[in-house]
Amino acid sequence: MPTDNSRSLAPLPNFQSTENRTSYPLIYVSQAGMISILLAHGIVIEMSNDNCVRVVCHGKFAAFMSGRGTASCIMHKKARMLYTNDMVYTKFSLAPSSDRLAIIGNEGILFTMSHLNEAFLLSSHSKGLLQPTFSIN
Incomplete structure (x- = not known):
């Protein structure tokens, strides 16, 4: 998959297993500096270039903390x-x-x-x- 920015994708040698299933973690770095880490069971960790962190487990919870630690939240159903x-x-x-x-x-x-x-x-x-x-x- 060609890309203009060689730093935007983190190559993972074991992207797919022998059973043709995705292997985790998957890591993506955007051109703007956002880092997304996809883990198994629908868990996503996102970090921005201003040090904000967001953790999401789809359908279960989400948590956020600002880069300076002045604001944070936890959301659950x-x-x-x-x-x-x-x-x-x-x-x-x-x-x-x-x-x-x-x-x-x-x-x-x-x-x-x-x-x-x-x-x-x-x-x-x-x-x-x-x-x-x-x-x-």
Whole structure:
């Protein structure tokens, strides 16, 4: 397969096995500097020239981290988590119409569920609120 850029393809001597099946890993480097690594079972790892990393397992999960580490996320069919600006945003969908949401930050933890009309804040800065007591030390 001819190409204009000899660095765009990583030659793999065992691209196909004797059973005429693809052997993994497969590696592709684009002209823009994006590196894609295809692994068995539909797993893809992508790295960009600005050091962003994305891992995808099709139909199961995806994860991303920015090149500077200032943002990251995990997506799953039953949960989503995002970290950015010193805050963690989460959404858990364990059953239909019972989403659980939480935001974790410097001010505390804000949480609610989809069937509730209110959200609750758990914070050490709150005054005048009853602090929960736990029987376990």
